Amino acid sequence: MKQHEFEARHAALWQQIDAALEKPAQGDNSERLAEYYLPLCQQLAIAKERMYDSALVDRLNNRVLGLYRELYRYRADTRLNFYAFFWRDFPLAIYRHRFFILAALLVMVLPGLVTGAWTYFDDEAIYSVLDSSQVRHMERIYDPEAQTLGRERESDTDILMFGFYIKNNISVAFRCFAGGLLLGIGTLFVLFFNGMFMGGIAGHLTRLDYVDTFYPFVVGHGSFELTAIVFSGAAGLRLGYAILNPGQWRRLESLRRAGREVVPMLYGIVLMLIIAAFIEAFWSSSASLPIAVKYSVGAALWALVLLYAFSGRRHEPR
Amino acid sequence: MLDTRYRVEIPGGIHLEAQVVGPIARCFAFLVDLVIRGLIVIALMLASIPLGISGMGGGFALIFLFIIEWLYPVLFEVMARGQTPGKKLLGIAVVNDDLSPVTPGTSLVRNLLRTVDFLPFCYLAGLVTMLSNRRFQRLGDLAAGTLVVSTPGSAKAAPIDDVRPLAPPTTLLRNEQTAIVNFLQRGSQLSQPRQQELAAILEGITHEKGEDGVERLHRIGAWFLGMR
Numbered sequence: 001m002k003q004h005e006f007e008a009r010h011a012a013l014w015q016q017i018d019a020a021l022e023k024p025a026q027g028d029n030s031e032r033l034a035e036y037y038l039p040l041c042q043q044l045a046i047a048k049e050r051m052y053d054s055a056l057v058d059r060l061n062n063r064v065l066g067l068y069r070e071l072y073r074y075r076a077d078t079r080l081n082f083y084a085f086f087w088r089d090f091p092l093a094i095y096r097h098r099f100f101i102l103a104a105l106l107v108m109v110l111p112g113l114v115t116g117a118w119t120y121f122d123d124e125a126i127y128s129v130l131d132s133s134q135v136r137h138m139e140r141i142y143d144p145e146a147q148t149l150g151r152e153r154e155s156d157t158d159i160l161m162f163g164f165y166i167k168n169n170i171s172v173a174f175r176c177f178a179g180g181l182l183l184g185i186g187t188l189f190v191l192f193f194n195g196m197f198m199g200g201i202a203g204h205l206t207r208l209d210y211v212d213t214f215y216p217f218v219v220g221h222g223s224f225e226l227t228a229i230v231f232s233g234a235a236g237l238r239l240g241y242a243i244l245n246p247g248q249w250r251r252l253e254s255l256r257r258a259g260r261e262v263v264p265m266l267y268g269i270v271l272m273l274i275i276a277a278f279i280e281a282f283w284s285s286s287a288s289l290p291i292a293v294k295y296s297v298g299a300a301l302w303a304l305v306l307l308y309a310f311s312g313r314r315h316e317p318r
Numbered sequence: 319m320l321d322t323r324y325r326v327e328i329p330g331g332i333h334l335e336a337q338v339v340g341p342i343a344r345c346f347a348f349l350v351d352l353v354i355r356g357l358i359v360i361a362l363m364l365a366s367i368p369l370g371i372s373g374m375g376g377g378f379a380l381i382f383l384f385i386i387e388w389l390y391p392v393l394f395e396v397m398a399r400g401q402t403p404g405k406k407l408l409g410i411a412v413v414n415d416d417l418s419p420v421t422p423g424t425s426l427v428r429n430l431l432r433t434v435d436f437l438p439f440c441y442l443a444g445l446v447t448m449l450s451n452r453r454f455q456r457l458g459d460l461a462a463g464t465l466v467v468s469t470p471g472s473a474k475a476a477p478i479d480d481v482r483p484l485a486p487p488t489t490l491l492r493n494e495q496t497a498i499v500n501f502l503q504r505g506s507q508l509s510q511p512r513q514q515e516l517a518a519i520l521e522g523i524t525h526e527k528g529e530d531g532v533e534r535l536h537r538i539g540a541w542f543l544g545m546r
Contacts, residue, residue: 001544002542002543002544002545003499003542004543004544004545005544006544038330041330045331045332050492051493051495051496052499053500053543054496054500054503055500055503062470064332065334065417068328068330068418069413069417072418072419074396074419157373159373159377159378160373160377161377163377163378163380163381164377166380166384167380167383167384170384171387174388174430178432178433179433181431181434181457182434182437255460255461259424259427259460259463260424260427263423266427266430267426
């Protein structure tokens with residue numbers, strides 16, 4: 001068949017397809033598009049095989065590409081996705097990252113403990129970790145003499161702090177993850193220094209005997225926040241490790257596979273940090289609640305997070 | 319060889335082709351997006367003042383700031399078929415490396431890793447990486463398995479109805495026929511002298527010189543297209 005005839009024969013179909021691709025958003029016409037798809041693939045194959053003019057092949061190629069994009073475009077079925085994510089994908093991802101989580105945990109906790117012990121026993125040590133204005137700020141926030149925890153709180157301010165925690169904490173987690181691409185070094189830095197600061201502050205405030213203000217404040221949201229930061233570190237280390245030790249894959253392919261595997265971790269981290277920010281802004285900060293309540297709720301939250309974190313193994317296919 | 323064509327086999331058993339896009343267009347798209355993001359942030363600041371900058375307004379502003387900073391590209395890439403407004407303007411789109419549209423996961427990974435591409439300043443790491451692989455992928459693209467391709471406009475074929483077909487004087491091979499057809503199709507893109515120059519190569523077939531040679535070749539091309 002000559003090209004002219006070929007074009008004349010299929011012109012009507014091509015017009016329909018072009019029209020359907022022009023306004024793909026209208027309703028769900030994916031069924032119709034699917035009907036076009038195979039015939040069009042065949043026509044492209046024929047046009048190539050018969051060496052029809054390259055402009056025609058290009059046009060057919062672009063039509064197939066357009067259909068392909070429509071058919072394989074992401075369709076959000078949020079409810080179903082979230083259910084599967086929450087009860088399977090995220091716990092499973094945690095389980096599969098367990099060694100990276102352990103590594104991230106150690107890199108954060110060990111410097112924290114060392115710095116904490118140092119600032120606890122040495123009055124001056126805190127000034128090696130933070131500068132003096134930051135130290136004064138911390139001391140003022142957790143001073144037991146103060147009526148409210150830290151800031152003058154009204155419900156309005158709670159929302160401000162909620163926004164602040166969201167922006168600040170999730171940005172830290174994202175940077176911690178991204179640093180993994182630098183062979184994991186960036187991630188190690190973020191984990192190490194965060195551990196050091198937190199340990200240093202905790203040690204110093206314990207030394208000043210601000211125990212009853214500091215620990216009830218952090219225990220609640222710490223469950224979600226610290227765990228999420230460790231998870232983001234694990235995701236980052238996963239990337240770095242994929243480059244350093246690709247196993248049977250080429251390094252680029254190994255990195256690409258790791259990039260797909262960490263995705264549930266990233267979603268989970270965002271979710272956990274939003275919860276953490278919520279707790280921190282609206283629960284941790286309230287000064288009127290008895291300390292015992294805060295500790296019990298904190299313990300319950302920690303139990304919840306840990307229980308969830310350790311629940312992934314049963315989802316691993318055998 | 320410098321070739322921006324990217325081929326991939328898709329379900330349907332055929333190879334699809336797309337053109338990968340280099341740093342220049344992507345840089346312009348980024349700048350357009352940067353301006354849009356800037357405008358959104360300014361609008362946001364103004365809108366949050368009545369709600370109280372140190373209270374509710376400030377809280378919402380910070381959340382939106384976070385979304386604009388980190389999730390602006392992700393939201394657009396997922397909702398708008400791989401195109402942020404800047405990319406749409408430049409006619410480029412992000413796709414997975416099997417040419418299917420980006421999914422939220424891949425888009426999130428490539429955009430979070432933007433931080434590393436930015437290092438040490440002004441996307442230097444991203445630029446160097448982009449220029450050192452065939453598919454112009456920056457670091458985030460490599461890890462996510464995505465690439466940026468141009469979205470083809472619907473190029474219409476130039477009508478060639480006014481050419482009287484002419485049977486070729488001799489048998490020609492398939493690829494020779496294709497070359498002559500392409501010569502006809504692209505006639506409008508070539509200058510007359512250049513066309514004559516090309517037609518002169520086939521003087522042995524057309525037995526004509528200059529404009530007549532071009533015309534005769536066009537007519538043979540029309541014949542190969544199947545016009546009678």
